[in-house]
Amino acid sequence: xxxxxxxxxxxxxxxxxxxxxxxxxxxxxxxxxxxxxxxxxxxxxxxxxxxxxxxxxxxxxxxxxxxxxxxxxxxxxxxxxxxxxxxxxxxxxxxxxxxxxxxxxxxxxxxxxxxxxxxxxxxxxxxxxxxxxxxxxxxxxxxxxxxxxxxxxxxxxxxxxxxxxxxxxxxxxxxxxxxxxxxxxxxxxxxxxxxxxxxxxxxxxxxxxxxxxxxxxxxxxxxxxxxxxxxxxxxxxxxxxxx
Amino acid sequence: xxxxxxxxxxxxxxxxxxxxxxxxxxxxxxxxxxxxxxxxxxxxxxxxxxxxxxxxxxxxxxxxxxxxxxxxxxxxxxxxxxxxxxxxxxxxxxxxxxxxxxxxxxxxxxxxxxxxxxxxxxxxxxxxxxxxxxxxxxxxxxxxxxxxxxxxxxxxxxxxxxxxxxxxxxxxxxxxxxxxxxxxxxxxxxxxxxxxxxxxxxxxxxxxxxxxxxxxxxxxxxxxxxxxxxxxxxxxxxxxxxxxxxxxxxxxxxxxxxxxxxxxxxxxxxxxxxxxxxxxxxxxxxxxxxxxxxxxxxxxxxxxxxxxxxxxxxxxxxxxxxxxxxxxxxxxxxxxxxxxxxxxxxxxxxxxxxxxxxxxxxxxxxxxxxxxxxxxxxxxxxxxxxxxxxxxxxxxxxxxxxxxxxxxxxxxxxxxxxxxxxxxxxxxxxxxxxxxxxxxxxxxxxxxxxxxxxxxxxxxxxxxxxxxxxxxxxxxxxxxxxxxxxxxxxx
Numbered sequence: 001x002x003x004x005x006x007x008x009x010x011x012x013x014x015x016x017x018x019x020x021x022x023x024x025x026x027x028x029x030x031x032x033x034x035x036x037x038x039x040x041x042x043x044x045x046x047x048x049x050x051x052x053x054x055x056x057x058x059x060x061x062x063x064x065x066x067x068x069x070x071x072x073x074x075x076x077x078x079x080x081x082x083x084x085x086x087x088x089x090x091x092x093x094x095x096x097x098x099x100x101x102x103x104x105x106x107x108x109x110x111x112x113x114x115x116x117x118x119x120x121x122x123x124x125x126x127x128x129x130x131x132x133x134x135x136x137x138x139x140x141x142x143x144x145x146x147x148x149x150x151x152x153x154x155x156x157x158x159x160x161x162x163x164x165x166x167x168x169x170x171x172x173x174x175x176x177x178x179x180x181x182x183x184x185x186x187x188x189x190x191x192x193x194x195x196x197x198x199x200x201x202x203x204x205x206x207x208x209x210x211x212x213x214x215x216x217x218x219x220x221x222x223x224x225x226x227x228x229x230x231x232x233x234x235x236x237x238x239x240x241x242x243x
Numbered sequence: 244x245x246x247x248x249x250x251x252x253x254x255x256x257x258x259x260x261x262x263x264x265x266x267x268x269x270x271x272x273x274x275x276x277x278x279x280x281x282x283x284x285x286x287x288x289x290x291x292x293x294x295x296x297x298x299x300x301x302x303x304x305x306x307x308x309x310x311x312x313x314x315x316x317x318x319x320x321x322x323x324x325x326x327x328x329x330x331x332x333x334x335x336x337x338x339x340x341x342x343x344x345x346x347x348x349x350x351x352x353x354x355x356x357x358x359x360x361x362x363x364x365x366x367x368x369x370x371x372x373x374x375x376x377x378x379x380x381x382x383x384x385x386x387x388x389x390x391x392x393x394x395x396x397x398x399x400x401x402x403x404x405x406x407x408x409x410x411x412x413x414x415x416x417x418x419x420x421x422x423x424x425x426x427x428x429x430x431x432x433x434x435x436x437x438x439x440x441x442x443x444x445x446x447x448x449x450x451x452x453x454x455x456x457x458x459x460x461x462x463x464x465x466x467x468x469x470x471x472x473x474x475x476x477x478x479x480x481x482x483x484x485x486x487x488x489x490x491x492x493x494x495x496x497x498x499x500x501x502x503x504x505x506x507x508x509x510x511x512x513x514x515x516x517x518x519x520x521x522x523x524x525x526x527x528x529x530x531x532x533x534x535x536x537x538x539x540x541x542x543x544x545x546x547x548x549x550x551x552x553x554x555x556x557x558x559x560x561x562x563x564x565x566x567x568x569x570x571x572x573x574x575x576x577x578x579x580x581x582x583x584x585x586x587x588x589x590x591x592x593x594x595x596x597x598x599x600x601x602x603x604x605x606x607x608x609x610x611x612x613x614x615x616x617x618x619x620x621x622x623x624x625x626x627x628x629x630x631x632x633x634x635x636x637x638x639x640x641x642x643x644x645x646x647x648x649x650x651x652x653x654x655x656x657x658x659x660x661x662x663x664x665x666x667x668x669x670x671x672x673x674x675x676x677x678x679x680x681x682x683x684x685x686x687x688x689x690x691x692x693x694x695x696x697x698x699x700x701x702x703x704x705x706x707x708x709x710x711x712x713x714x715x716x717x718x719x720x721x722x723x724x725x726x727x728x729x730x731x732x733x734x
Contacts, residue, residue, distance in 0.1 A: 048583045052725040067721075072585040082732070083580035085512060087519040087652070089494045099508050100585045127491030129519065149585075 001026045001153060001185045002047065006056035009042060009209075016042045017053070018209040024187065026152075029179040031200030031217075032189035033225065038206040040189045044079055044157050047187075060153065076151035078142035078159070086131035090123050090141050093130060097145045108148065115144050118170050135162040143171065147178070154178065155187045160195050168195065175199050193229070197222045244345040245352060276358050283362055287369040304378065304450075305443060307370060312442030314363065315394050320423045322359050322402035323416065337478065347474045351467065354403055355396075363395050364388075379450045386453035387446070393459030400466040404473060409525065416525070417532050424535050432542055500597075509586070509594035510601075516573060520652040523566065523573055527602075530561040534609055541616040548623075548691055552682055552698075555624040556675070559607045560631030563599050563639055564671045570595070570643030572650040575731035582728060588720055592640065592713045599636045603628060626695055627678070629702030635674050637705060637712045644719050647730025 002024040009017040017039045024030055032040050045051040047058050049065040057064050060071040077083070085093055091112075098108040112124060122137050123144075130141060139162050146154055154175075160168050172195060178184040179201075190196040196203065197217055205213035205228065213228075215221055286293065291303060298306040336346060368388060376384035409416030429435045449455050497514065500507035517523040536554045540546045557564075566573075574581060581591070607628040614621045678698055685694035705712070720727075 045579075050579055050582055050725075050728055069585075069587075072583065075583070077583055079579065082577055083583070085516075085577045085580065087516055088512065089492055092494050092515070096508060096512060097584065099505065127493060129492050132492070 001028070001061065002187070003059040003062070004047075004056070005059070007043075007046060007053050007058065008055045009046060009051060009053045015209045017046060019043070019056075019211055022204075022211060024185065026185055027179070027183045028202055029175070029186045029200045030188070031196035031203045032187065032206065033191070033193065033196055033203060034189075034206035035229070037208075039209040040206055041079065041157055042209075043206070044077070044155060044187075044189070047155065048075075048077055048079075071153075074152040075155070076146035076149040076153070077155040077157075078139070078146050079155075079157040081135070081138050081142075083142055084130050084138060084145075086138075087129055089127075089129055090133075091125075093141065094145060094148060098148055101149055103148075111148055112144070115147075118144065118167065118174065120167065136164060136167070139163050140167065143174075147174070151184060153185045153187070157189050158191065159188060160190050160192050168192075172199050193222055193225045197225065244341065245349045248346075248349045249353075280358070280361070280365065283365050287366045290366070290370040291374060304374060305447070306439075307374070308443045308446035308449075309439035310442065311367070311391070311394075311446055313438050314366070315398055316423065316426065316438065318359065318363070319398050319402055320420070322398060323405060323420055323423075326357055326359055326399075326402055326406070328354075328403060328406055343475060343478050346478065347471055350474055351400075351471055354399060354470075357399065360395050360399055363391050367391055375450070382453050383450045386449050386456040389456040390446070390449060390459040393456070393461070393463040396463030397459065397466045400463070400470040404466070404470050407470075407473065409529075412525075414528060416529055420532050421535060424538060428538070428542070503597060505587075506590050506593045506597060509591060510597045513574075513594060513598050516652075517566070520573075522650075522652060526566050527562060530565060530606065531609075533557050533561040534606075537610065537613045537616075537620075541613065541620065548619075549679070549682065549686060551620060551623045552627060552678055552695075553675070555610075555620075555627035556631060556635075556678060558610045559603055559624060559628040560635055560674075562602045562606060563631055563635050564674055567599070567636070567639030567643070568671060569648075569650055570639060570646065571727060572646055572648055572731070573652065575649040576652060578728055578731045582724065589713050589717050592716055595640060596632075596636055596709060596713075599639075600632045603632050623695060626699040626702065629706065630678060630698055631702075633702035633705030634677065637709075637716070638674055638677070640716050641719070644716065644723050644727070647727055647733075649731045649733060 002022070004019050004022040006021070007017060007019040008015065016037075032043070034040050042051060046053050047060075047065065049058075049071075052066070057066065059065070060075065063070055065071055085096070088096065094108050094112060095105055098105070098111075103111075112119075119140060123133070123140055130138060133141065139159060143156065143159055146156070159171060163171065175186055175188065176199060179186050186200075188196065188199065201217050203213070203215045203217055203221060203225070204211050205215070205225070213224075215224065290307070294303050294306045294310075298309075301309075368391075371384050371387045375387055405415065405419050409419070426438075430438045445455070445458075495515065497507075497511045500511045500514070503510065517527055536557055540550050540554045571578065607624060610624050611621065613624065681697055681701070682691075682694040685691070685697070
């Protein structure tokens with residue numbers, strides 16, 4: 001699905017992304033973790049052809065994203081509020097996004113009615129423009145607009161950051177569902193290690209632009225990550241016992 | 244504190260992505276200002292002789308007193324269009340231990356650093372020193388200078404106040420500008436009253452009663468405090484941002500645009516952008532203000548047909564110029580979203596063409612009453628309308644590919660102004676000059692009709708070859724898209 005070759009991007013001599021090789025197969029669910037400045041968002045942006053890499057290329061389904069637009073047909077992404085047209089009402093935005101994929105309004109309405117739980121009565125028919133919604137609710141709009149597109153590849157940058165606990169759990173089950181039932185390839189970044197290890201089968205750990213760990217999730221993954229991130233902390237009892 | 248703010252603003256200027264472009268614009272501005280300054284200086288020194296020539300039957304001091312108020316009326320009108328509002332990104336300072344008054348004082352004080360505040364002194368002081376001081380003594384001369392300072396301060400803060408207000412509501416600008424034009428017409432066209440007599444009434448008495456100088460100073464001070472109070476009152480996040488608990492926002496549809504498929508959808512979105520954001524809405528409403536231009540130019544026989552080309556282009560194409568100036572920047576906040584969604588860029592461009600065509604057609608229809616000044620006026624308007632939707636739209640989109648500056652529509656307008664100011668007009672210079680390159684030489688040799696015909700043909704030619712230009716613009720865009728997207732991410 002995704003293949004990255006010799007990807008490099010630096011700003012003023014500081015390398016922010018340096019990925020010699022990465023392959024993500026159809027149907028994988030991949031989590032991206034790393035401290036601030038590790039290069040997660042830059043990597044996302046290069047995959048989405050928003051940033052021109054200094055060298056290397058990103059292939060989606062074997063086709064270079066730069067210079068081609070076919071990938072837009074099966075890729076849906078939400079990185080930040082900059083992806084939303086904020087002077088539209090959520091409904092107008094969903095119709096617009098649906099329209100781009102030739103879905104008629106009835107289809108969109110139908111889909112949205114299935115999302116009532118996820119919206120928790122906060123989004124539709126509230127008489128607000130997207131810019132008047134809170135960050136968490138904007139995130140809901142962004143995520144649902146992705147799902148609406150019925151993608152084969154879904155990319156979300158820190159989707160858990162601004163949403164309330166209930167929505168976090170709903171989003172987790174949504175993501176699992178998409179991946180397991182519909183075979184959607186998901187690439188999600190997060191700072192919440194519990195969520196990410198719960199949702200993803202494979203974890204990529206980034207540091208200073210490099211992918212330093214590539215782990216298939218198992219019962220000890222969470223501890224392994226906590227050990228990495230817990231600088232100067234007393235590591236959890238589970239780790240201590242095993243040693 | 245004021246110096247700290249100044250330093251921060253300077254840093255913001257130098258560290259912005261667009262420093263190069265801003266400097267280039269400023270250099271051009273500085274040269275134009277220097278040139279104007281020299282002209283005004285010369286006028287100031289020869290004001291005595293000029294007045295004697297213009298009003299041969301009047302005493303020179305009488306005519307001098309007569310023109311002062313007239314000058315300030317014109318001054319106000321020009322300020323409304325050209326003076327820049329001082330800006331400061333206030334939000335980061337609001338929660339810090341910085342006094343609100345010092346924030347406002349900074350804005351109020353920097354407002355004085357405008358060349359507009361120099362003109363009246365350069366123009367009038369030489370005359371006051373040469374004539375008034377020697378005729379009526381230095382006390383009277385001082386009274387004149389003080390009055391002029393007061394009126395300058397009044398105009399300065401009044402214009403800024405009106406501009407700030409009209410940022411929130413474009414109609415205020417329109418009404419103010421309309422009123423000034425009406426006051427002018429009342430004197431020179433309808434002869435209800437004479438501004439010169441009113442002006443003399445005050446300044447004539449000033450010679451004998453220097454204490455009267457306190458009146459203009461008084462209104463200047465009052466205006467300053469009005470401005471100060473207004474700014475202070477608006478230093479709340481609610482007014483700065485858009486997060487206001489307003490009335491229910493309903494979804495809208497434009498059935499007319501639905502016919503155009505995905506291009507229509509994009510155009511509908513942009514129409515919503517214009518109507519739902521204060522700043523873009525003001526740009527549209529201020530476009531209506533230019534519909535007055537005909538009244539100014541067509542009622543006066545001094546202006547030849549060359550001016551009709553200019554006026555016709557402005558009246559039918561002002562939206563293309565003023566809104567198109569900042570093209571793509573309006574969409575800066577969601578540009579990434581547009582780039583990754585399934586939008587064909589040529590559709591995106593077609594939507595812009597569609598939008599410009601619709602709005603310009605509207606403006607053209609609004610100018611049709613000018614047929615009162617002859618059918619030829621309407622003909623020229625129509626030719627310039629074709630030119631606008633043919634040539635100017637393409638030029639504007641060409642420049643749009645080179646614009647990397649983010650506009651944050653969500654920010655309140657009162658402290659964030661990139662609308663009508665001198666700098667903006669520099670950018671539109673190429674748009675204004677091009678038709679004259681064709682019209683000027685031909686009209687000079689007496690082939691005005693031929694020139695109009697050629698303008699018309701070129702306009703139609705560009706209209707017919709639109710798809711070709713769209714392809715060129717699209718190819719051009721793909722070489723610049725990363726730079727544009729990066730500039731728009733840069734807050």
